[in-house]
Amino acid sequence: MKRLKVTIMYDGFGFAGYQVQPNERTVQLELEKVLTNMHKGTIVKVVASGRTDAGVHATGQVIHFDTDLQFPLNRWQKALNAQLPGDIRVVSVEEVSSEFHARYGTTGKVYRYKWGLEDVESPFKRHYVVYIPGVKPNVNLMREAAQAFLGVHDFTSFCSARTEVVDRVRHIKRLELLENEQGELHMVIEGDGFLYNMVRIIAGNLWEVGIGKREASDMAHILSAMDRKRAGKTAPAQGLYLESVYYAE
Template identity: 40%
Template sequence: MNRIKCIVSYDGSKFHGFQVQNQFRTVQGEIQKAIKNICKDESIVIHASGRTDAKVHGRRQVFHFDTLREMPEKQWKRAINHFLPNDIYIIDSFLVDENFHSRYSATKKEYHYMLSMNDYSPFETNYIYQYGKELDIEAMRNAAKIFIGEHDFASFCAVDQYGNTIRTLYQIEIENNQGIVTFKLVGNGFRRYMVRHLVGGLIQVGAHRITKEFLEELIESKGQKKCLFKAKPQGLYLHEVFYK
């Protein structure tokens, strides 16, 4: 049995998220259909580093799968891409050890969120959140510092009875390039909607609707109070997944 690791990029605009769902177009579904054309006699299931929601993009998502098919590792990239639609692209492929796991072997993830303070652009609307108003960048940078380190982020993510909401954020950078604001978040993991809630809260600080102290109260409540501000999915990118 061979374990193949792939790095994939995708435009999430026309997908109902990454994970397979009946009757909906998903990234996982399209990739598995493509691999099925290569491994015709096998039932292939891919395992990704994590799920992305509808409209969310992947720059360097990682997945792996097991197959009996023998092929040079770099040829998998070419073979899978041949059967993929033009909004998904395999960047690279590797033959890896059976102990590698796309999700459980990951040590860090980096997400980017892009927002425009400029006039509305119909060409950017699927890729950059069209906010269209000025934000206080320094206020957001100052507020972002409270998220750094290990915290219980239950107030900033979807919670289920099995989920551990304690995560460590190593870095949050906020850059402004001619009105295009990029939030860069690096952490050891992110729960569902967590990035969008963190960014949503920072946007409210930048708009002077809430204070840094209000966000601190949310963190300290450990889920007793919920962040009601969730940034739109269109500006979110899974930028990189890190391994040892």
């Protein structure tokens, strides 16, 4: 038996999220269907670094599974991509020790949130960036507001009220706002871990600062209030990408 670590991309538009749920098309379901088929009906369970919600994308989600197939490592990527639907692609396959765990072994993650700032929404990007017509944000104000999140904080105000995790202290190591030549604004955020909806709530609040609905200085006050009701809206799912997952060497 060997354990494989697999990095995947997926277009979240056609999925009811990552995790298997009854009567829904999910990324995990498609992966397990293909793997179970390759293992002649023996059910193969896949473990991911974490779930992603309906509509959320990934460019660097990490999963692991165990296999006893006698199959050369360098053929796995092609074999999986030949059977997976086009909205899931395998980027890389590595053999790892049985100690490796895609979920419990993570030491950090990077997410990217994308807004479209073009005057006319691109019909080609309508599922892949968020367009908010009629307003342009002040990106420098968003950058100023972003400073409040850097470092170690309790993110109770910036996670879903339904969050069950008790320890809401997280370490944000990087939070950048980048404009590109495709007319997009990206928020790139790296941390040791993220609570439910945390990236989308931070994105939603930075946007509100950008359009003048909140002050940059509000962010620190909302953090210290430890109350979800103090923070602004959760940004829509289709702007969010899970970009990288880190593990200890």
